[in-house]
Amino acid sequence: MTSAAAAELSRLLFDGRYEQVHEDIRELLLDPVFDAREGLTMTEAGQLAYRRSRFVHAGLERPLEVLRDPWRLFALAEWPSLLDVSTFSLLMVHYNLCFGTVVEHGDRPDLKDLVDELDRLDSFGPYMATELGYGNNVAALRTEAVYDAGTQTFVLNTPDALAQKFMSYSGFQDVPKLAVVMARLKADGKDHGVFPFLVRISDGDGLCEGVHAAACPEKPVQGLDNGVTWFDHVRVPRRQLLHGDMGGFAEDGTFRPSSGNRRKRFLRAMSRILPGRLCVSSAAVGAGRASVYVALRYAAQRLTNAPGRNDLPVVEYRSHQLALFTALAKVYAMTLLLNHAKRAYVAQRDAVPAELNHLISITKALSTWEMTDVVATARERCGAQGIFSANRIADYGSLLQGLVTAEGDNQVLLATTAGQIIAQDPEQPPQAAPDPRGEDLRDPAFLLAALRHREQELLRAAREAVADDSRERTYFEAWNGTMNTGLAMARLRGVRTALECFTRAVDEAQDGRVREALGLLASLYGLTEVQRDAGWYLARGVLTAEQVERLPEALDALCALVRPHAETLIGGFRLSPELLRAPIAADDYVDAFQQRTGAFGPVGDQTPTGS
Structure with a gap:
């Protein structure tokens, strides 16, 4: 691999922003504070995540500056999870959900002391929206904040068990915490809907008066203090209502919501969810890249017995290539799709149109699902080595589940x-189906046309099914009957957009070797997606029977062509054995594993320790 090829790939993968946005965050991870610690209890692992989060915070500009530059926020989501899943979770909740909500809706002179406290990380900022009984239905949450005009305070209360705040970080009661709590604002006998409040949960000596918490059951890998939290008539000063432009108090002391309906105000209050989805996707594709990097480096060294020889690296098997090169293609596709969504958000974040909302939501769902498959494939292809946390991939599996x-x-x-x-x-x-006769199955233009046709047909079928008034149905019954068609259409829109981004990257590549490698990988991604629904394409005349029969052969042939480029393609990830500290990613995985376990000593020394 040439340094020019690696630099070209990094430019495309990091959207030309690696040095300005990513590099210093990556360098922080080389510090010994991120060295592996084995044998920790879940509590000890969680406490270590808090220390690591403070270390990252101290090494970068303040959170307020990070929030002003979404590219920095996205980069902060992408890197720490490679070495500590829990540190990523803490940083994202504090920087984006909690502090982002405070800055967006409560950046006022009377809150400066609390804003500065969060900015300095004197207190961590949990985010309490989800309730035990409501899951994703946050708009229906029942924690209430009733305004007491006499004391100019809100009385924050949890009315029943279903309304307990679920999964937010409240278990470590010796950590100072200042949380954003989503609650139903009630004033003057009226329910004004859900608003964010800034509430002190703990002060370092324990939970504050009226705040109660119980730890959630343990989770694998992520040793954080997730809890169930409830409030017993907690007094919250009026100034700590983060009303932003969603309402405010009049001179006579009455609360007046802004014009518009409750739904719009609620969506405004939850505005940090949108960049949060891009942060989640950033962590997912980062984990996907690291998984493929580790798995391919290991595969190039892991020797196997093959017909006629006993020293063939496992990566030379076509079955291994199909699994890992397909995963590599998905990683590139999702990275490029995510870059596209990030650019669109940064350009329009002050007024997000519906199309951008759709793009971000589809990107989040598709990238996390695809990277879940990538991580699972990489773990499996590494055999028993893939199970060890030291080799990272198993931990990434837990990350993706979340x-x-x-x-x-x-x-x-x-x-x-x-x-x-x-x-x-x-x-x-309606558009005619693309004619498959004489088409090359590796041609991205043909693959794009096929994907686009299926997307349009699924959308048309879903519309017709919902609009069908030939029988009496409720709207829910109509939508429920075509929901799976709608899901397939929305997923395919993401796939089609990803392949469009992929083909643009091929066109933009200036290095000939990079252009060739990316072109092959784009074809592999597109062809894998067409194979997924080959029966549909055959039935609609988008593929011929002969082409369907040749799909497995075409995929194998692409893998053979990708093989010489594999090292080049992972070279642009800006990963290294020193960064990941994964033994099987080392230049000599046997020696690295020996050193990690203290087994026989250095490779070549056949004397067992203690003999």
């Missing part, structure tokens, strides 16, 4: 997006 449901459960998020697309997208005239 990301799939973070900032909106994928299934719910994609179904909501599909419903909006079906209702809002302008009608388009």
Whole structure:
């Protein structure tokens, strides 16, 4: 691999921003504070995550400056999870959800002391929205904040068990915490809907008066202090209502919400969820890249017995290539799709149109689902070595399980997006299916045309099914009957957009070797997606029977062509054995594993320790 090729790939993967946005965050991870610590209890692992979070905070500009530059926020989401899943979670909740909400809706002179406290990380900022009985239905939450005009305070209270705040960080009661709590604002006998409040949860000596918490059961890998939290008539000063432009108090002391309906005010209050979805996707693709990097480096060294020889690296097997090169193609596709969504958000974050909301939601769902598959594949292809936390991939599996449901459960998020697309997208005239005769199955233009046709047909079918008034149905019954078609359409919109981004990256590549490698990988990604629904394409005349039969052969042939480029393609990830500290990613994995376990000593020394 040439340094020029690696630099070119890094430029494309990090959207030309690696040095300005990513490099210093990556360098922080080389510090010994991120060295592996084995044998920790879950509590000790959680406490270490808090120390590591403070270390990262101290090494960067203040959170307030990070929030002003979304690219920095996204980069902060991408790197720490490679070495500590829990540190990523703490940083993202504090920087984006809690502090982001405070800055966006409470950046006022009378709150400066609390803003500065969070900015200095004197207190960590949990975010308390989800309730035990409501899951994703945050708009229906029941924690209430009743205004007492006589004392100019809100009385924050949890009315029943279903309304307990769920999963937020309240277990470590010796850590000072200042939380954003989403609660139903009641004043003058009226329910004004859900608003954010800034509430002191703990002061370092324990939970504050009226605040109660119980630890959630242990989770694998993520040793954080997730808890169930409830409030017993906690007094919250009026100034700590983060009303922003959603309302305010009049001179006579009455609360007046802004114009518009409750739903719009609620969505405004939850505005940090949108960049949060891009942060979640950033962590997911970072984990996917690291998983493929580790798995391919190991595969290049792991010797196997093959017909006629006993020293063949496992990466030379076509079955191994199909699994890992397909994973590599997905990693590139999701990285490029995510870059596209980030650029669109940064350009329009002050007024997010529906199309951008759809793009971000689809990107979050597709990238976390795809990277879940990538991590699982990489772990499996590494055999027993993939199980050890030291080799990172197993921990990434736990991370992805959380990301799939973070900032909106994928299934719910994609179904909501599909419903909006079906209702809002302008009608388009039906287009003829692309003619497959004489087409090269590796041609990205043909693959794009096929994907685009299926997306349009699924959208048309879903619209017709919802609009069908030939029988009596409620709207829910109509939507429920076509929901899976809508989900398939929304997912395919993401796939199609990702392949479009992939082909643009191929065109933009200036290095000939990089252009060739990316082109092959784009074809592999597109062809894998077409194979996924080969029966549909055959039935609609988009593929011939002969082409369908040749799909496995075409994929194998692409893998053979990708093989010489594999090292080049992972070279742009800006990863290294020194950064990941994964023994099987080392230049000599046997020696690294020996050193980690203290087994026989250095390679070549056959004398067991103690003999």
